[in-house]
Amino acid sequence: MRIIYSTFPSKEETTRVGKELLKRRLIACYNAFQINSGYWWNGEIVEDNEWGVFFKTRDDLVDEVFKALKELHPYEVPAIFTLPVEKVQKDYEKWLISETGGGS
Numbered sequence: 001m002r003i004i005y006s007t008f009p010s011k012e013e014t015t016r017v018g019k020e021l022l023k024r025r026l027i028a029c030y031n032a033f034q035i036n037s038g039y040w041w042n043g044e045i046v047e048d049n050e051w052g053v054f055f056k057t058r059d060d061l062v063d064e065v066f067k068a069l070k071e072l073h074p075y076e077v078p079a080i081f082t083l084p085v086e087k088v089q090k091d092y093e094k095w096l097i098s099e100t101g102g103g104s
Contacts, residue, residue, distance in 0.1 A: 003083040004055040014051040017072045028099035029056045
């Protein structure tokens, strides 16, 4: 299992991209939450309200999810990175694999 993290400008964009990744069976689940962000952009410090998202997928789908996120993402330079998952409850892992078209 792998978690891919990204941020989005709105709940609507988060939902649009999350649903598309679900339809493509690239992820089994996504969790979105509102965050306050601060970052450098074009030489200035920007403070913004965004939506952080955890996309849950299989290890072997990470490259495909990255490609789809880059294609679908509204940001010019989106934050897209993986987070390691050290241990997964077995029933949840089995469900995740099943929902992303893996295994039997």
